[in-house]
Amino acid sequence: MFEDRPDRDAEVVLVGRSNVGKSTVMRELTGHDFSTGGKPGVTRQPNHYDWVSESFMFTDLPGFGFMSGVESDRREEIKTDVIRYVEDNADRILTGVVVLDGKSAVDIIDRHTERGNVPHDVEMFGFLEEVGVDPIVAVNKTDKIDDLDERLDDICDRLGLFPPWQQWSDTVAPICAKRGDIGALEDCLSERFHAHNRDDLLKFVS
Numbered sequence: 001m002f003e004d005r006p007d008r009d010a011e012v013v014l015v016g017r018s019n020v021g022k023s024t025v026m027r028e029l030t031g032h033d034f035s036t037g038g039k040p041g042v043t044r045q046p047n048h049y050d051w052v053s054e055s056f057m058f059t060d061l062p063g064f065g066f067m068s069g070v071e072s073d074r075r076e077e078i079k080t081d082v083i084r085y086v087e088d089n090a091d092r093i094l095t096g097v098v099v100l101d102g103k104s105a106v107d108i109i110d111r112h113t114e115r116g117n118v119p120h121d122v123e124m125f126g127f128l129e130e131v132g133v134d135p136i137v138a139v140n141k142t143d144k145i146d147d148l149d150e151r152l153d154d155i156c157d158r159l160g161l162f163p164p165w166q167q168w169s170d171t172v173a174p175i176c177a178k179r180g181d182i183g184a185l186e187d188c189l190s191e192r193f194h195a196h197n198r199d200d201l202l203k204f205v206s
């Protein structure tokens with residue numbers, strides 16, 4: 001189980017498979033350097049970054065799915081912990097950002113589906129909706145994608161969002177965290193804060 005969650009009444013969580021760039025997105029959102037790395041499984045405990053006076057925080061959660069050198073039991077445990085964290089704090093979570101590696105997400109989703117499994121990203125997106133956390137999908141690593149519109153349409157299709165992706169610009173945010181290009185995600189977050197009557201938080205995403 002994850003420990004020591006600060007007691008804050010508004011929170012944005014970053015979730016997603018290992019190595020998709022969650023901690024890099026977190027760095028760009030907060031200006032604070034969190035450990036990132038080329039190997040999946042870098043983040044093992046939540047990284048919280050908070051503003052006590054506003055009772056608000058961003059939380060970068062450990063990644064799930066494939067991690068080199070990590071037993072499948074342990075991987076399942078991490079995923080269960082992430083799911084439990086979101087369930088326990090759903091009332092306070094304004095939005096969950098599902099971070100995807102835009103280059104590989106569709107292939108991985110299709111591979112899992114062909115094997116008769118529910119892909120992690122699809123499961124997580126559906127789960128967030130189910131617990132009433134209106135999710136945002138941050139499609140990261142756009143620097144590695146040539147046919148971006150087509151790729152974004154495919155991602156929408158797999159998540160049950162009817163293409164073209166431009167119809168979902170409040171939900172789907174193409175970003176390149178490594179280069180600091182997260183404007184589309186900040187726009188989506190602004191929209192969610194506004195919808196929750198929390199315009200006081202807009203300063204954290206502009």
Ligand SMILES: Nc1nc2c(ncn2[C@@H]2O[C@H](COP(=O)(O)OP(=O)(O)OP(=O)(O)O)[C@@H](O)[C@H]2O)c(=O)[nH]1
Pocket residue numbers: 017018019020021022023024025035036037038039040041042043044062063064140141142143144175176177178179
């Ligand atoms: N090409 C490219 N690489 C990126 C981008 N964003 C992050 N990366 C790289 O992807 C790797 C993983 O990044 P992390 O931020 O550690 O990923 P994570 O999702 O936090 O990983 P875990 O903590 O293991 O779950 C690092 O080598 C990053 O530099 C991007 O926009 N483009």
Ligand SMILES: [Mg+2]
Pocket residue numbers: 022023024035036042043060062063
């Ligand atoms: Mg990380």
